[in-house]
Amino acid sequence: MTRKLLLEHDHIEGIRTYDVYRKNGGYRSVEKALKSMSPDDIVEEVKKSGLRGRGGAGFPTGMKWSFLAKPDGVPRHLLCNADESEPGTFKDRYLMEKIPHLLIEGMIVSSFALGANQSYIYIRGEYMYVLQILEKAIQEAYANGWLGKNILGSGYDLDLAVAPGAGAYICGEETALIESLEGKRGNPRMKPPFPAVKGLWQRPTVVNNVETIAAVVPIVNDGGDEYAKIGIGRSTGTKLISASGNINKPGVYEIELGVSVEEFIYSDTYCGGIKNGKKLKACVPGGSSVPILPHYLVCKTAAGEDRLMTYESLADGGFESGSMLGSGGFIVYDEDQCIVRNTWNFARFYHHESCGQCSPCREGTGWMKKVLYNIESGKGKSEDIDLLWDIQRKIEGNTICPLGDAAAWPVAAAIRHFREEFEWHVKEPVLSQTENYGLVSEKSFVTETV
Amino acid sequence: MEEVKTNIEFPRELLDEVQRVVGMFPEGKQKSALLRVLHIAQAHWGHLSPDIMDYVARLLHIQPIEVYEVATFYSMYDTAQVGKVKLEVCRTGPCMIEGAEKIIAYIESKLGIKEGETTSDGIFTLKAVECLGACGYAPMLQAGEKFHEHLTEEKVDELIEQYRQNPVANYMGLQK
Amino acid sequence: MSEDAKIKVTIDGKTIEVAPGTTILNAARQIGGEVVPPAMCYYSSLEGSGGKCRTCLVEVSKGSEKDPRPMPKLMVSCSTMVMDGMEVKNTTSERVLEARKGVVEFLLINHPLDCPVCDQAGECHLQDLAFEHGLSKTRYEFKRREFEKVDIGEYIKLHMTRCILCYRCVYTANQLTDSREHGVLKRGDAAEIGTFIEKNLKNDFIGNVIDVCPVGALTDKTFRFRSRVWYTKPVDAHCECTKCSGNAVLWMIGDEISRVTARKDAYGEVKEFICNECRFDKKDKSQWTIEGPRKISRHSVISANHYSKEIPKHTTLLNKA
Numbered sequence: 001m002t003r004k005l006l007l008e009h010d011h012i013e014g015i016r017t018y019d020v021y022r023k024n025g026g027y028r029s030v031e032k033a034l035k036s037m038s039p040d041d042i043v044e045e046v047k048k049s050g051l052r053g054r055g056g057a058g059f060p061t062g063m064k065w066s067f068l069a070k071p072d073g074v075p076r077h078l079l080c081n082a083d084e085s086e087p088g089t090f091k092d093r094y095l096m097e098k099i100p101h102l103l104i105e106g107m108i109v110s111s112f113a114l115g116a117n118q119s120y121i122y123i124r125g126e127y128m129y130v131l132q133i134l135e136k137a138i139q140e141a142y143a144n145g146w147l148g149k150n151i152l153g154s155g156y157d158l159d160l161a162v163a164p165g166a167g168a169y170i171c172g173e174e175t176a177l178i179e180s181l182e183g184k185r186g187n188p189r190m191k192p193p194f195p196a197v198k199g200l201w202q203r204p205t206v207v208n209n210v211e212t213i214a215a216v217v218p219i220v221n222d223g224g225d226e227y228a229k230i231g232i233g234r235s236t237g238t239k240l241i242s243a244s245g246n247i248n249k250p251g252v253y254e255i256e257l258g259v260s261v262e263e264f265i266y267s268d269t270y271c272g273g274i275k276n277g278k279k280l281k282a283c284v285p286g287g288s289s290v291p292i293l294p295h296y297l298v299c300k301t302a303a304g305e306d307r308l309m310t311y312e313s314l315a316d317g318g319f320e321s322g323s324m325l326g327s328g329g330f331i332v333y334d335e336d337q338c339i340v341r342n343t344w345n346f347a348r349f350y351h352h353e354s355c356g357q358c359s360p361c362r363e364g365t366g367w368m369k370k371v372l373y374n375i376e377s378g379k380g381k382s383e384d385i386d387l388l389w390d391i392q393r394k395i396e397g398n399t400i401c402p403l404g405d406a407a408a409w410p411v412a413a414a415i416r417h418f419r420e421e422f423e424w425h426v427k428e429p430v431l432s433q434t435e436n437y438g439l440v441s442e443k444s445f446v447t448e449t450v
Numbered sequence: 451m452e453e454v455k456t457n458i459e460f461p462r463e464l465l466d467e468v469q470r471v472v473g474m475f476p477e478g479k480q481k482s483a484l485l486r487v488l489h490i491a492q493a494h495w496g497h498l499s500p501d502i503m504d505y506v507a508r509l510l511h512i513q514p515i516e517v518y519e520v521a522t523f524y525s526m527y528d529t530a531q532v533g534k535v536k537l538e539v540c541r542t543g544p545c546m547i548e549g550a551e552k553i554i555a556y557i558e559s560k561l562g563i564k565e566g567e568t569t570s571d572g573i574f575t576l577k578a579v580e581c582l583g584a585c586g587y588a589p590m591l592q593a594g595e596k597f598h599e600h601l602t603e604e605k606v607d608e609l610i611e612q613y614r615q616n617p618v619a620n621y622m623g624l625q626k
Numbered sequence: 627m628s629e630d631a632k633i634k635v636t637i638d639g640k641t642i643e644v645a646p647g648t649t650i651l652n653a654a655r656q657i658g659g660e661v662v663p664p665a666m667c668y669y670s671s672l673e674g675s676g677g678k679c680r681t682c683l684v685e686v687s688k689g690s691e692k693d694p695r696p697m698p699k700l701m702v703s704c705s706t707m708v709m710d711g712m713e714v715k716n717t718t719s720e721r722v723l724e725a726r727k728g729v730v731e732f733l734l735i736n737h738p739l740d741c742p743v744c745d746q747a748g749e750c751h752l753q754d755l756a757f758e759h760g761l762s763k764t765r766y767e768f769k770r771r772e773f774e775k776v777d778i779g780e781y782i783k784l785h786m787t788r789c790i791l792c793y794r795c796v797y798t799a800n801q802l803t804d805s806r807e808h809g810v811l812k813r814g815d816a817a818e819i820g821t822f823i824e825k826n827l828k829n830d831f832i833g834n835v836i837d838v839c840p841v842g843a844l845t846d847k848t849f850r851f852r853s854r855v856w857y858t859k860p861v862d863a864h865c866e867c868t869k870c871s872g873n874a875v876l877w878m879i880g881d882e883i884s885r886v887t888a889r890k891d892a893y894g895e896v897k898e899f900i901c902n903e904c905r906f907d908k909k910d911k912s913q914w915t916i917e918g919p920r921k922i923s924r925h926s927v928i929s930a931n932h933y934s935k936e937i938p939k940h941t942t943l944l945n946k947a
């Protein structure tokens with residue numbers, strides 16, 4: 001049985017309320033931190049833990065914290081990224097809805113570590129009911145002396161508030177989030193300067209994902225070394241995985257990093273196998289932005305090794321034959337799904353979510369969507385596949401923010417692995433409207449061909 | 451819902467709420483309250499007309515264009531009138547492969563409108579939206595602030611019946 | 627490092643010493659000639675401008691003396707600071723030329739293909755850019771985005787169909803006027819410049835948005851005899867003005883002023899913004915002191931002149947400027 005650090009108490013009746021949360025060991029980390037640790041001690045424990053950002057990029061959290069500029073007399077801010085809009089990802093909502101105090105506890109300890117006295121949780125507008133749950137919990141935390149002035153007599157002050165977005169995936173990008181929190185359009189900023197130097201209101205700022213901040217609680221309670229014992233190599237600790245698609249048991253799972261992908265998909269502890277006894281066709285293991293894997297590269301790497309749920313193993317083979325852990329949005333496709341249609345669907349998503357600031361993303365995402373729609377609906381030409389490849393290549397790496405890459409990668413990976421299915425759509429414009437292509441054939445991965 | 455043209459003003463309790471939201475931010479950073487205040491305005495008046503946006507601009511001491519820029523950027527804001535209950539069905543990948551398109555088609559035929567339209571009685575607007583963070587419980591839709599998950603045709607029937615009887619979709623604890 | 631310590635940067639093999647904090651683009655402009663990347667959104671005097679159009683992408687093949695590693699991605703030269711010992715490739719990089727071709731194509735897919743009849747022809751930086759970097763044939767087979775022309779006040783016409791969303795006009799209004807009334811509405815490829823509700827833009831300096839617009843999406847409604855634009859001759863002139871410097875360019879047709887603009891440098895940038903009165907109201911020659919023919923051609927850095935293959939490189943306008 002895997003160890004749970006975040007969702008250990010999610011089944012307890014009333015855990016959403018302060019009293020029950022406290023009775024089950026809640027806010028211990030704040031007591032420990034404020035009474036017996038310095039801010040630097042906490043940063044040190046987080047470094048030791050090996051915790052990596054759970055929002056998608058997987059950047060080491062301790063290192064990120066140590067980059068925060070600390071000019072005299074300038075307030076600093078910690079922002080929690082609860083924008084959660086990457087298709088396939090729904091773990092942060094689960095955590096905040098079930099155990100709101102865990103996030104608040106994490107915010108207090110993390111804010112203390114960073115020397116921030118005013119912190120915010122930026123939550124996507126569609127989660128308005130969760131915002132209300134959080135606000136209620138924050139009120140309880142104030143009422144019980146965990147927030148406000150001179151917390152636990154330590155001399156440390158912290159105010160915490162929740163601010164909603166209003167429907168924009170791009171506001172999950174940290175500089176767009178900051179713009180949005182300043183009451184503006186969610187246009188990502190040019191970097192440098194980085195938020196660690198000039199963030200919210202031009203002040204030094206750290207942005208962390210909900211799950212990252214929650215994980216600081218067990219790290220402070222049990223020590224960074226204890227946390228680092230879980231997992232494999234540079235993938236330490238536990239990770240929330242949002243499992244969706246054609247599986248028997250979709251939902252949010254807390255796994256120890258290092259579980260095999262095969263176990264995750266097929267065991268009854270997790271996804272419980274493919275629904276209706278169908279065959280696995282493909283998997284997007286880390287949210288819609290990461291490369292899709294064809295059936296034969298899901299449980300095994302191209303080198304024939306078991307694929308594990310770790311940052312490294314999922315990325316094994318690079319973009320040629322690997323993918324990414326990303327945000328942990330694990331989407332499973334059975335043999336009846338159409339990859340062309342899914343790629344078009346994702347392209348439509350990125351087109352819808354582009355902020356429109358830079359030309360490759362603004363114009364390129366819409367173009368890819370239209371070409372994909374043509375292929376999908378039986379109006380495609382064979383040159384269209386190469387055209388698509390060329391468009392995504394000209395977006396990738398050439399934009400202000402990574403949304404351009406996020407739009408390009410799913411298209412690139414789909415063509416790379418499922419080219420024969422795209423070609424079949426072009427060759428069989430009528431048949432492809434009613435039939436499915438089924439599984440693609442296995443390729444060996446020596447060199448990139450296209 | 452008639453167009454509010456003159457004397458646009460929040461009632462006392464909403465002005466207090468605006469005050470509370472502005473108070474979350476440091477002195478002079480009241481623009482940060484904009485997104486939340488627009489949500490409140492939309493929940494109260496149904497949609498964001500130019501007059502309402504100008505009022506919000508005055509409340510927060512910013513230029514009207516700053517409000518228009520924001521209101522037209524974010525997909526949750528309606529600058530034109532919509533139905534009392536917006537049925538927002540997720541259409542993105544994970545929901546699509548679990549039957550979102552069928553659900554949308556079913557609602558279209560049941561209400562006799564197309565995606566993006568409002569029923570003639572002004573009760574329902576049907577909108578296809580992007581991933582709402584409920585992919586594991588697909589297909590799903592949001593009405594007001596409530597998530598309705600694991601949708602089936604029967605569930606949709608019930609929902610529509612319920613909202614037809616009582617066309618109120620709560621948002622932020624406010625009724626519209 | 628002392629205040630005036632210079633740092634060394636090499637662009638397409640040409641080395642120059644510049645002040646710390648200089649962008650690659652401005653270092654290239656100090657060298658001049660072919661090494662200067664095209665810039666459609668950056669504008670020196672507009673705070674916050676740059677980074678959006680991506681036409682100025684360059685390859686940094688050596689980061690600095692201290693850290694010689696190449697930068698993995700192409701960088702926007704308008705917003706990337708030079709480091710001591712940096713080596714940059716502009717036209718000598720296949721990657722850059724390829725990416726730039728892509729950017730130009732992206733800028734054109736939703737742009738009307740009516741250059742021959744467009745009243746901005748000859749003054750449009752996008753046309754120049756397309757001439758040099760574009761594909762000969764469009765690969766875009768879908769309907770293009772189109773908008774009606776709208777009047778945003780008594781002085782300015784907006785033809786959104788041509789806009790490339792460089793945001794220059796927005797920054798201009800932020801910087802020169804006390805209350806901005808137009809902005810960017812909507813998002814993605816639906817984004818548009820506008821006022822949302824009918825507005826009359828008439829702030830004293832708002833006319834400058836016409837000069838900063840790289841494509842003629844914003845035009846001067848007081849422009850007279852537009853149909854004979856090809857016959858206009860620009861002259862430098864000045865007038866006594868209490869609001870601005872009064873230094874302007876008059877576009878003459880015979881003895882008549884067809885329109886007034888600010889003076890642009892070799893890169894198409896206005897250094898001294900002029901007020902509305904000078905621009906829109908002073909259409910009588912007697913109100914001006916004429917200095918002589920305009921010294922800098924209206925074809926600026928991204929002009930056909932500069933990139934035209936027939937003209938030897940060393941005689942391009944930039945080297946003279």
Ligand SMILES: Cc1cc2nc3c(=O)[nH]c(=O)nc-3n(C[C@H](O)[C@H](O)[C@H](O)COP(=O)(O)O)c2cc1C
Pocket residue numbers: 052053054055056057058059061081082083084085086169170171172173174175207208209210212213401402403406
């Ligand atoms: C387009 C885009 C959307 C993103 N959306 C989210 C999101 O919804 N939630 C999140 O935590 N991070 C998101 N990220 C990543 C954030 O930019 C940032 O890396 C993260 O919040 C950092 O927190 P972490 O280090 O704790 O992961 C997004 C990034 C991009 C480019």
Ligand code: SF4
Pocket residue numbers: 170187188353354355356357358359361362399400401402403404
């Ligand atoms: S890449 Fe897309 S989302 Fe990011 S800044 Fe550019 S246009 Fe906006």
Ligand code: SF4
Pocket residue numbers: 788789790791792793794795796819835838839840841842843844
């Ligand atoms: S109208 Fe002109 S200046 Fe304004 S954003 Fe468009 S292209 Fe740029």
Ligand code: FES
Pocket residue numbers: 087088089540541542543544545546580581582583584585586588590
């Ligand atoms: S895809 Fe529908 S909720 Fe995520």
Ligand code: FES
Pocket residue numbers: 664665666667668676677678679680681682683702703704705
């Ligand atoms: S000029 Fe540099 S990105 Fe536009």
